[in-house]
Amino acid sequence: MRGRPILGFISGLLFGFFVALLLAQLGVTSLTTSVLIGLPIVGALVGLLLASWAPFGRRR
Amino acid sequence: MRRKVLLVTFVLLALVGIAAVANASVTGGCTGSAVVDGITYGPNNDTAANPIVIPLDKSGVTAAWEGSVPFQNTNDHGTASMVFGPWTVQIAEWGGANSEDKRSASGTYSLDDLTAKLPVSKSLVPAGLYEVTITHAADGGQCKGTVMVQIKGDLLSSPVGIGTVAGTVVTGLMLIGSAFARRP
Numbered sequence: 001m002r003g004r005p006i007l008g009f010i011s012g013l014l015f016g017f018f019v020a021l022l023l024a025q026l027g028v029t030s031l032t033t034s035v036l037i038g039l040p041i042v043g044a045l046v047g048l049l050l051a052s053w054a055p056f057g058r059r060r
Numbered sequence: 061m062r063r064k065v066l067l068v069t070f071v072l073l074a075l076v077g078i079a080a081v082a083n084a085s086v087t088g089g090c091t092g093s094a095v096v097d098g099i100t101y102g103p104n105n106d107t108a109a110n111p112i113v114i115p116l117d118k119s120g121v122t123a124a125w126e127g128s129v130p131f132q133n134t135n136d137h138g139t140a141s142m143v144f145g146p147w148t149v150q151i152a153e154w155g156g157a158n159s160e161d162k163r164s165a166s167g168t169y170s171l172d173d174l175t176a177k178l179p180v181s182k183s184l185v186p187a188g189l190y191e192v193t194i195t196h197a198a199d200g201g202q203c204k205g206t207v208m209v210q211i212k213g214d215l216l217s218s219p220v221g222i223g224t225v226a227g228t229v230v231t232g233l234m235l236i237g238s239a240f241a242r243r244p
Binding site: 002004005008010011012015017018019024025026027028035043050053056057 | 111146186187210220221234238242
């Protein structure tokens with residue numbers, strides 16, 4: 001794990017939540033349970049994956 | 061490479077979940093319509109692309125509605141509820157003994173009544189797309205349907221909208237920050 005997994009998990013969770021709210025307010029989708037719960041879960045997983053991949057700031 | 065594939069898979073799953081949301085229908089054979097701000101809406105307004113538009117920014121707007129059921133309608137009871145994730149807020153309720161077995165009805169619904177039933181004040185209700193579930197049950201049968209409601213307004217005109225945009229930007233930056241490699 002080269003990145004920051006805890007930061008990735010928490011920020012991904014919150015990012016998914018805010019994206020769900022944003023999509024609803026933009027009229028893309030309604031705030032159903034699958035959107036409001038599903039997107040934060042997907043965001044948290046993406047955050048963990050990004051933290052484990054850590055493609056930025058690597059020394060060559 | 062494997063991680064990239066996983067990442068793309070999760071993003072695709074999220075998009076498929078969003079697309080699958082708008083698949084509502086009416087069961088039980090009930091029909092109905094409502095005229096809001098001069099436009100007639102019905103059960104077909106059940107997708108994100110074809111919602112019932114609610115001008116919540118205007119005051120004193122009323123919706124003229126009518127509905128009918130194909131079954132014995134004594135001891136009827138119905139509700140309409142807005143969906144907010146796992147929670148619902150009941151915005152209308154009707155019913156009674158209906159001993160005459162009337163199978164159709166009509167009336168008006170004030171949008172001010174709608175805002176009065178919501179848990180926040182009118183100015184704090186964010187614009188956007190909402191799902192409304194409608195149920196009606198009586199001695200002879202029951203119906204259930206879903207329509208999509210679009211509350212008109214600008215994204216940045218409400219505190220909730222501003223907070224949502226700010227939250228998305230800040231948490232997005234935090235997410236990118238988590239992808240920076242730590243120094244050994």
